[in-house]
Amino acid sequence: MTENQTWVTEFSLLGFPLSLRIQMLLSGLFSLFYVFTLLGNGAILGLIWLDSRLHTPMYFFLSHLAIIDISYASNNVPKMLTDLLNERKTISFVPCIMQTFLYTAFAHTECLILVMMSYDRYVAICHPLQYSAIMRWGVRTVLAVTSRTCGSLLALVHVVLILRLPFCGPHEINHFFCEILAVLRLACADTWLNQVVIFAACVFILVGPLCLVLVSYSHILAAILRIQSGEGRRKAFSTCSSHLCVVGLFFGSAIVMYMAPKSRHPEEQQKVLSLFYSLFNPMLNPLIYSLRNAEVKGALxxxxxxxxxxxxxxxxxxxxxxxxxxxx
Missing domain, CATH: 1.20.5 (Single alpha-helices involved in coiled-coils or other helix-helix interfaces)
Structure with a gap:
């Protein structure tokens, strides 16, 4: 290993190449979005905690989704807001790797939690008489813990594979945080193994779960159409449509970002998609569930x-x- 392949102490984050005035405007706007994210998901958690009628498996998983959204946004957004106001945008090596680990861990966990939520809706609508027995406290706790464990272990694999790589410089990450693909571009060694693992993880975490969600909802749709009561169909569609909106936003942006063919400006495209992924999705999730869900509005x-x-x-x-x- 040559002299310029020594231990990296810090990276520079290029962020958004905009004028200082626009960056200050974006800092204020994104700060409002971040506050709405914290307040919205915090309100969902508070309602579930305070209202006993929401102590059901569906809202158990929704509370985990709210916690993940708060953690996910808090991992990336505060640093981005600080860098928008600073001329020198640097991050030390260890915090950068930690940011990458947490980003991938929360993203993987949210994918799996959304699958658990679709399974919960499948059991509730297709097997209502066995719902309490199937989705008992122990089962849903195991499902939630399994989702978090699998997400963290997959993220750990990504980080271990990154740590084996040398970084020669320039140490400039063309992103507003240490996103895994942006970090890999700085490596001065072959990253084929990292790329293969990322693709395999996408198939395992994105394509596989999305197929399971679609299969679940095909059975759910057939069951809803068999419901005789108009009020029963409306209530079932209300809870399921909220979850489908969240699934569409999350999986759609993730698949476009990591599996779609790259355009002529892939790095700028990825920054915009990452912004949607880490700021807008966590902010929109509580709005979708509160505006489209009669039970949440009733609890409020x-x-x-x-x-x-x-x-x-x-x-x-x-x-x-x-x-x-x-x-x-």
Whole structure:
């Protein structure tokens, strides 16, 4: 190994090649999106925690999806917001590798969680009488833990294969974070094994799960069409359509990014797709579930009603206390 293939201490993130004024504007806009992501997913978690009617397998998986979305956005977006306001955009080697690991781990886990959610809807609609027995607490906990474990192990494989590579320079990542394909472009050795593992992971994590989701929903659609009650069909379509919207956004952007043929400007295309993948998807997920799901909207109304009733009682107690004090 030559002298310029020594241990890398830091990378430079090129980010978005825009004027300072536009970068400041984007920083403010993306900050709002990030706050909406935290508030939206936090509200979903709070509603599921506070409303006992949402303590069901479907919302158990939805709470895991909300946690993953918060973690996923928090891994990439704060650094991006800081770099938009700074002229010097650098990241140390170890934090860069950690960012790559967390990015891939959260992405893999979200793919598997979405599959578990489609399986939950399949059991609920196609086998309603056995739903409680099949999706009991122990089973859904095992499914959630398995999703997280598989996602983390696959991410670890990617990171181990990256660490074996030498980086000769220039150490400039043409991205706004340490995305795995952008990091591999800086290696001064053959990355064929990394590319093969990434492709295999895409087949295992994207194509395979997407096929399972489509098979589940073909059975679900057939079962919904057999439901006699119009209200029952409407409720089933409501919960399933929300999940299908999330699946379409997530898997669609991921497949285009990692499996579609590259254009003449692949790096700029990947930056835009990564922005959608790491910021817009986590922000849109709670909006989709809250706007299209009657149970979530009902839970929000009940929580707000309880809070209003509690506030009224507190005010009445304070008023009664003041009246008692004035009489004395």
């Amino acid at each position: 109304k009940r929580v707000l009603w309880k809070q209003r009733s509690r506030s009224k009682k507190i005010l009445q107690r304070k008023k009664a206390s003041r009246e008692t004090d004035s009489l004395m």
